[in-house]
Amino acid sequence: TLLRSYSQDTTPEKLTIAGIDYPTDSWTNVPQSIISQYGRRLHIEPNHPLSITRQLVESRFPGFKSHNALPGVVTVDQNFDSLGFTPDHPGRSRTDTYYINEGTLLRTHTSAHEVDIFRENSTDGWTLSADVYRRDAVDKSHYPIFHQMEGALTWDRSSFDSPQACLDAIKQSFDKLPRHDLVVEDPNPPFHKERNPLQEKYHSAAEAELVGAHLKRSLEDMVVTIFAAADKALTASGQAVEGEKEPLKVRWVEAFFPHTSPSWEMEVWWRGDWLEVLGCGVIDQPLLIRADQPDRIGWAFGIGLERIAMLLFGIPDIRLFWSKDARFLKQFNESEPIKRFQPFSKHPSAPRDVAFWLPKSSKEAIVAETSSSGTSAPSSAGGQQTEPPRDVKSEPAFHENDLMEIARTIAGDTVEDVRLIDDFTHPKTSRRSLCYRVEYRSLERTLTTEEVNAMHEKVCGEMVEKFGVEIR
Ligand code: FA5
Ligand code: MG
Numbered sequence: 001t002l003l004r005s006y007s008q009d010t011t012p013e014k015l016t017i018a019g020i021d022y023p024t025d026s027w028t029n030v031p032q033s034i035i036s037q038y039g040r041r042l043h044i045e046p047n048h049p050l051s052i053t054r055q056l057v058e059s060r061f062p063g064f065k066s067h068n069a070l071p072g073v074v075t076v077d078q079n080f081d082s083l084g085f086t087p088d089h090p091g092r093s094r095t096d097t098y099y100i101n102e103g104t105l106l107r108t109h110t111s112a113h114e115v116d117i118f119r120e121n122s123t124d125g126w127t128l129s130a131d132v133y134r135r136d137a138v139d140k141s142h143y144p145i146f147h148q149m150e151g152a153l154t155w156d157r158s159s160f161d162s163p164q165a166c167l168d169a170i171k172q173s174f175d176k177l178p179r180h181d182l183v184v185e186d187p188n189p190p191f192h193k194e195r196n197p198l199q200e201k202y203h204s205a206a207e208a209e210l211v212g213a214h215l216k217r218s219l220e221d222m223v224v225t226i227f228a229a230a231d232k233a234l235t236a237s238g239q240a241v242e243g244e245k246e247p248l249k250v251r252w253v254e255a256f257f258p259h260t261s262p263s264w265e266m267e268v269w270w271r272g273d274w275l276e277v278l279g280c281g282v283i284d285q286p287l288l289i290r291a292d293q294p295d296r297i298g299w300a301f302g303i304g305l306e307r308i309a310m311l312l313f314g315i316p317d318i319r320l321f322w323s324k325d326a327r328f329l330k331q332f333n334e335s336e337p338i339k340r341f342q343p344f345s346k347h348p349s350a351p352r353d354v355a356f357w358l359p360k361s362s363k364e365a366i367v368a369e370t371s372s373s374g375t376s377a378p379s380s381a382g383g384q385q386t387e388p389p390r391d392v393k394s395e396p397a398f399h400e401n402d403l404m405e406i407a408r409t410i411a412g413d414t415v416e417d418v419r420l421i422d423d424f425t426h427p428k429t430s431r432r433s434l435c436y437r438v439e440y441r442s443l444e445r446t447l448t449t450e451e452v453n454a455m456h457e458k459v460c461g462e463m464v465e466k467f468g469v470e471i472r
Contacts, residue, residue, distance in 0.1 A: 015100055017073055027099040030106060033409055034098060034133065034144060038106075042321060043129045043147045043305060044068050049332045049341075050147055050321055053309040054129045056229075057149055060222040064125035064151065067117065072131055073100065074107045082115040083259040084284055095366070095399040098133045098144075106133035110150035110302055111259055118154070118291035124298075127151040129305065135401040137368065138408060138418040141275065143318045147305040152283065153218075154298030166297075167206060174214045180224040185251035186216070188264065196254050196262035202285035207297060211282050212262060215299035216252065219266060219280065223250060223308075230312045233337035240340075259284045260300060270311055277311075278303035314340045317443065319413045325444060347446045349416060352456040355435035356469035358398060365398040367420050367434065398434075398467055406462045407438055411455045416441040433472060 011028050014021045018039050042050045058066055080092055090096065091108065098106040107113075110130050117126055129149040136142050160166040190209045191198045198208050227248050234240040249269035257263045260281025267274040280301035288296050306318050313332070315321070320328055320341075327344045358365055400420070407415045415438060422435035438459065440452045463469050 017100070018071065020073070022073070022100045022104060025101045027094065027102040029094050029135075030098045030100055031405065031409055033412065034106070037145055037322070038072065038131075040322070041069075041131070043131065047329070047332050047334050048321075049309045049313055049315065050305050052332060052334045052338075053305050053312060054147075054149060055334065056226045056312075057222060057303065057305075057308065058127055060225055061125060061127055061151060061218075063123070064127050064153075065123040067113070067126065067128040068130070070113055070128065070130055072107050072133065073104060074112045076103050076105060078116070079105055079107055079109070079112040082287070082290060083111055084287060085258045089258065095401050096135050098135065108132055108134050110148040111257075111300075114150065114152070114259065114300065115287060115291045118152075118288060118293050118296070121291075121293060124155065125151075125153040135405060137400070138404045138415055140317045140417065141307065141310070143306070143322075144405075144408065146318070149303045149305055150300065151303070152298060152300040153214075154283070154288070154293070154296040156293075156296050158295035163204070163207075167210060170207075170210045170214060174210065174217065177214070177217045178221045178225070180221060182220065182224050182248060182250060184216075184220055188252055188254050191262055192254065195256065199261055199282070199285050203282070203297060208262070208282050211297060211299050212264075215280055215282070215301065216264070218299075219278065219301060220250065223266070223268065223277075224248070226308075226312065230338045234340055236337070237339060255279055255281070257281060259287050268307075268311060275307060275311075276304075277307045312338060316341075316343065317416065319416070319443060322413065323443060347442055347444075349439050349441040350447055350449070350452040351437055351439050352452065353421070353435055353437050354403075354456070354460050354463060355422070355433065355472040356460075356463060357472060358432045358434065359468045359470075360431060365400075365432065365434065367398075367400045367423060398469075402466070403436060403459075403463065406466070407459055410458045410462070411438075411440060414440050414442045414447060414455070435472075 011024050014023055015028065015030060015035065017035055042048050043054050045051050054068070058064070076092075080089065085091060097108050100106065107130070109132050110128050113128055117128065127149055129147060131145055132148050133145055136144060155166055155170055157163065157166045160169065188196075190212060191205070198205055231240065246269065251267050251274065252264045253267060255263040255265040257279055260283055263279065263281030265276050266278045266280070267276050269275070278301050280299065283298050283300050285297075288294060306321060309315060309321070310318065323329070331339065331341055404418055407418050417439040419437055420434065421437045422433070425432045438456065440447055440455060460471055464471060
């Protein structure tokens with residue numbers, strides 16, 4: 001009963017992506033709506049806000065080689081195995097990832113290319129920007145296609161006379177990094193024995209601590225510098241609204257990635273909440289060994305370009321990046337200082353609820369927390385991090401991402417937000433009921449009541465058909 005985008009008999013024999021045919025199988029779950037958006041390359045389109053943002057971030061990593069045209073179809077090995085994801089890692093699940101077939105998928109993160117680039121080993125520092133694909137929540141900061149920039153810097157320990165000489169070189173490089181005076185909240189110890197361990201088989205504490213400090217300082221410099229520049233431009237153009245403008249607030253939180261340890265995430269204060277903008281850490285040494293670079297030590301990060309662009313330009317909704325509307329596109333020019341995005345008239349939102357009983361047999365469902373706010377990541381997906389183990393093979397009867405995809409497939413970019421507003425188990429029958437609020441709103445025009453009702457009826461109908469739920 002689980003949504004596969006295609007049921008057994010409707011799966012096409014092949015999928016054609018950017019002119020290449022791929023055979024399908026029982027893993028195939030990439031809908032046509034995603035394929036039709038493949039290859040827009042917004043991150044390298046001249047004057048697009050994502051391309052402007054990419055260039056601003058790249059400018060803070062001088063001397064790094066940038067790789068910005070790698071195709072998005074990768075192998076399961078590149079996306080997961082090469083990074084040390086365990087076979088049962090939840091990120092591999094079909095509820096979270098778009099599979100072309102069992103061995104091939106749309107990359108879920110730019111880390112998919114790390115091993116290949118390290119193996120090629122043309123520079124100590126590199127960045128890589130690309131489109132990435134995930135079955136994820138629907139709201140103003142999540143979209144099934146978004147853009148990441150990966151960045152890494154390594155030092156070749158074998159090119160120094162002694163471990164101390166290598167340490168000294170990292171320290172010298174650290175001392176040369178630009179300083180800033182922003183107070184960044186960082187209550188985390190350099191290592192945590194269970195949650196964020198030192199790779200003691202490969203690194204001394206001094207090495208890993210220094211690499212971690214170099215990483216944090218580099219990323220802090222990046223956000224501080226590009227936000228200060230944006231601020232200056234906004235003030236100069238009289239666009240900085242007094243009172244509305246909040247000073248930049250940044251903090252580090254402990255994180256977990258299979259491909260780094262220790263690991264952290266950077267969060268930036270945005271519209272009353274902490275917004276996660278990047279994940280990073282000290283590169284997993286077995287990964288570098290797999291890339292034939294056993295002597296290198298270094299750091300890596302993965303940043304969400306949309307998140308940074310939304311903050312820089314004041315873009316209120318992630319769907320706007322995909323707009324072909326000149327009223328959006330003509331507001332950005334890469335040869336001019338940053339200007340705040342001026343929303344064109346906001347059209348009314350049309351909320352509709354879908355409340356349903358899960359099938360009697362299944363109380364098993366993966367949903368977000370009712371209390372979670374719109375801007376933070378949903379608790380259900382968790383991105384490419386690790387969360388409590390979930391068996392990849394025995395998928396839940398209902399996963400919230402399935403509803404997200406139904407809504408997207410039916411309503412396209414006119415669905416603005418889908419969120420759980422009620423989760424209730426009947427005390428006597430112990431049947432479980434969920435209620436989601438779906439907000440419909442077009443960025444371009446006002447939707448008619450009939451239009452919204454027709455879309456919502458289809459969403460409810462699909463829920464019944466695909467999951468056997470009973471609408472309340
Ligand atoms: C990763 O993807 C790791 N590969 C990042 C990394 C790279 C860690 C290198 C260590 C070393 P995560 O799933 O948290 O991590 O995603 C990274 C960033 O992508 C997030 O911080 C966020 O800015 C952005 N992001 C994640 N999901 C979405 C989404 N659905 N829409 C827009 N941006 C997103
Ligand atoms: Mg994350």
